[in-house]
Amino acid sequence: MFVTVETAAPAAVIVAIDGPSGTGKSSTSKAVAAKLALSYLDTGAQYRAITWWMLSNGVDIQDPTAIATAAGKPAIVSGTDPAAPTITVDGQDAAGPIRTKEVTSAVSAVSAVPEVRSLITDLQRTIAGSAERGIVVEGRDIGTTVLPDADLKIFLTASPEARAARRSGELKGKEASDLAATREALIKRDAADSSRKTSPLAKADDAVEVDTTELTLEQVIECVVTLIEAKIAEKAGPAATAEAGQVAP
């Protein structure tokens, strides 16, 4: 006699994608999350959002004490649909304002303040913990600090030249033509993010490193999808074996 086994829904898969600016974290994470019906969280957008609030509210971003005192004031809410990620600050759509040059220049100083990191890290863990099917979380310290038990950790890299060319391609007019300035700004931000005391940009020991310099975005997406699918199959374990729905008595 054979009995039918109801296989439980696959356990949520947690994926951490870290790396410096312009390596393809956002584009890759959004695309793989959409393909695999997972949630998506852009943690850089959260640090940008709190930075925008600080700038808009006259907080001196050279003063870590002032930043720490104000850190708990704004309410930052992230929407995790990879097809339409959102970010609001005190109920106001912040998607546009967080991408300005002013915010980009100020974000490393704000994100280095431990009180800011502690608040945003708690928020990130809550979001990741409530993603039913799982989530792709991208940032700088996800694999090392925010989600050290993630099922899969990926660290994306690319040469500074490739990263600057990609970033420059997103800018318009005069800014786009100034490749050298883009490269310098990017290297400066990497250095600040990598050298701060509290959870710097770093590759976790157990992360898979993918150098995207010579890869197209499609190739990177395919590579990451393959890694996640393998992890999902591994997590399913014996349940996958019962996939046919039949076991001997």
Ligand SMILES: Nc1ncnc2c1ncn2[C@@H]1O[C@H](COP(=O)(O)OP(=O)(O)O)[C@@H](O)[C@H]1O
């Ligand atoms: N492998 C790649 N080859 C070429 N362009 C890429 C690649 N990956 C990403 N891009 C482009 O580079 C820019 C930066 O990518 P993004 O995903 O925002 O990087 P990050 O989130 O790491 O800063 C985007 O315009 C994106 O389309």
Ligand SMILES: Nc1ccn([C@@H]2O[C@H](COP(=O)(O)OP(=O)(O)O)[C@@H](O)[C@H]2O)c(=O)n1
């Ligand atoms: N997990 C994270 C994500 C971003 N950040 C900070 O937020 C900034 C903006 O992140 P981002 O991902 O939007 O940056 P881009 O590389 O996309 O320009 C970074 O330069 C870091 O200072 C961080 O400290 N930790």
